[in-house]
């Protein structure tokens with residue numbers, strides 16, 4: 788068996804009853820369609836997470852086993868307009884349950900924000916929710932943002948938080964090393 792093929796695999800999809808083992812969690816949150824699943828695939832170098840053309844398709848929390856000792860956690864996106872109020876409420880309950888049940892093992896949260904549009908009010912709300920967790924702001928789709936859009940976004944993010952900012956493009960592989968380095972750091976490997 789090739790070690791590479793063992794490194795990442797889909798572990799399971801959960802709406803509750805989350806894994807209780809002691810592995811650390813590295814969590815990806817962000818607006819629906821911001822590029823969470825694409826970023827995970829770029830990071831691990833293969834298509835493990837489902838990338839959809841339509842936003843709002845991911846409904847449960849997907850766990851990927853990464854290097855045997857940690858989970859990458861793909862959280863369904865928020866802010867999709869066509870989702871009903873009832874569904875939005877269910878999303879909120881599920882996320883709050885996940886964050887409170889797994890708090891002691893959530894080692895790092897990547898909070899994804901679209902580099903082209905900057906933080907939305909819901910992104911701001913998420914950043915406030917993440918106070919008390921270790922998090923990094925990840926700007927996505929940098930291949931498709933102008934210099935001006937990127938620097939505006941960075942400025943706005945800076946006005947909201949002092950968290951580190953990583954510029955990424957899943958399309959071009961930009962930011963991969965920095966993301967991996969950040970994960971390794973929290974995993975005690977460096």
Ligand SMILES: Nc1nc2c(ncn2[C@@H]2O[C@H](COP(=O)(O)OP(=O)(O)OP(=O)(O)O)[C@@H](O)[C@H]2O)c(=O)[nH]1
Nearest residue numbers: 819820821822823824825839843845864956957958
């Ligand atoms: N140009 C560009 N497009 C991207 C990039 N990453 C993702 N996309 C596109 O953005 C869309 C959404 O990507 P996903 O990875 O499914 O986004 P998501 O955040 O997982 O979406 P939900 O699961 O619905 O919350 C897809 O059409 C992707 O092809 C990127 O780095 N650059």
Ligand SMILES: [Mg+2]
Nearest residue numbers: 823824837845
């Ligand atoms: Mg997704």
